[in-house]
Amino acid sequence: MPEKRVVPVIGSLADFESKLPGYLNSNAPLALLLDYDGTLVALANNPANTLLTANMRKLLHQLAGHPKVFLALISGRGLRDVQSCLGIQGITYAGNHGLEIESGDGTRHDYALPAELQTRYTTIVKELTEKLENNGAWVEDKKVSLTFHYRHVPADSAEHYRQAAKAIIESHGFRANQAHMAVEAKPPVNWNKGEAALLILKNQFGDDWAKNIKVIFAGDDNTDEDAMRLLQGSGISFRVSTDPNIQTYADFRLASQGVVEDLLTWISITYNQ
Numbered sequence: 522m523p524e525k526r527v528v529p530v531i532g533s534l535a536d537f538e539s540k541l542p543g544y545l546n547s548n549a550p551l552a553l554l555l556d557y558d559g560t561l562v563a564l565a566n567n568p569a570n571t572l573l574t575a576n577m578r579k580l581l582h583q584l585a586g587h588p589k590v591f592l593a594l595i596s597g598r599g600l601r602d603v604q605s606c607l608g609i610q611g612i613t614y615a616g617n618h619g620l621e622i623e624s625g626d627g628t629r630h631d632y633a634l635p636a637e638l639q640t641r642y643t644t645i646v647k648e649l650t651e652k653l654e655n656n657g658a659w660v661e662d663k664k665v666s667l668t669f670h671y672r673h674v675p676a677d678s679a680e681h682y683r684q685a686a687k688a689i690i691e692s693h694g695f696r697a698n699q700a701h702m703a704v705e706a707k708p709p710v711n712w713n714k715g716e717a718a719l720l721i722l723k724n725q726f727g728d729d730w731a732k733n734i735k736v737i738f739a740g741d742d743n744t745d746e747d748a749m750r751l752l753q754g755s756g757i758s759f760r761v762s763t764d765p766n767i768q769t770y771a772d773f774r775l776a777s778q779g780v781v782e783d784l785l786t787w788i789s790i791t792y793n794q
């Protein structure tokens with residue numbers, strides 16, 4: 522079983538080639554799997570306010586159109602939400618932590634939640650809304666998973682809201698995942714961003730994908746660790762974090778969200794030379 526540990530940090534464009542010499546070359550197909558919030562965009566005060574910089578947008582469009590690069594976004598947001606945030610056609614998107622996947626040709630894979638879990642989910646939304654949606658806290662209902670946001674409650678109440686939300690979610694048997702100023706409720710099923718990543722790779726490149734392609738994954742959050750864990754040994758993962766002591770399943774830490782732009786630049790330079 523792989524274990525989380527502190528990993529080497531990458532802080533600049535030059536670091537990629539010096540720490541991963543020869544990992545990428547323009548002949549080998551690349552699957553580039555990316556998280557959205559905190560990875561492609563800096564965290565914002567509200568999910569509606571994230572901003573993809575012009576250069577990031579340009580790089581992503583370039584890479585999405587490259588014949589040797591396969592691009593997929595794997596997000597905790599709802600599928601339609603993350604598709605509209607990025608707005609690139611013809612690539613694969615996974616929303617709700619991989620519970621809903623749509624490939625570039627429109628093929629869908631939806632994890633079928635048993636009716637009983639769907640009922641419990643509805644109860645959690647209702648209870649969180651009635652008891653805790655106040656003082657700036659709010660529930661983002663994504664239909665199969667939710668995010669309880671407490672970023673805007675007074676600082677001295679944040680811990681209370683966090684604990685209370687976690688207790689409600691767990692009392693209904695759902696998983697409460699700590700996110701950035703938020704608690705995410707995920708159904709207790711064996712499906713996550715890691716399983717979604719493996720399915721996407723298998724569908725695109727076949728069972729032997731690990732022998733035939735290079736894989737890069739980048740993410741900044743706890744739910745991204747599921748992909749980092751399952752991709753260990755078959756690809757290279759990057760955990761975005763300013764915390765030098767963070768323990769991760771990734772191969773490298775990216776020193777800040779800004780370094781993701783360097784990652785995409787490194788890939789773009791390699792595949793366009």
Ligand SMILES: O=P(O)(O)OC[C@H]1O[C@H](O[C@H]2O[C@H](CO)[C@@H](O)[C@H](O)[C@H]2O)[C@H](O)[C@@H](O)[C@@H]1O
Pocket residue numbers: 556557558559560563564565566567568569571595596597598599661667668670672700701702703705742744
């Ligand atoms: O998997 P991701 O693409 O990283 O999505 C994770 C969650 O991101 C969003 O919430 C977070 O970002 C917001 C905008 O920056 C921020 O305001 C919030 O505090 C963060 O927790 C999104 O709203 C969630 O639904 C996603 O699960």
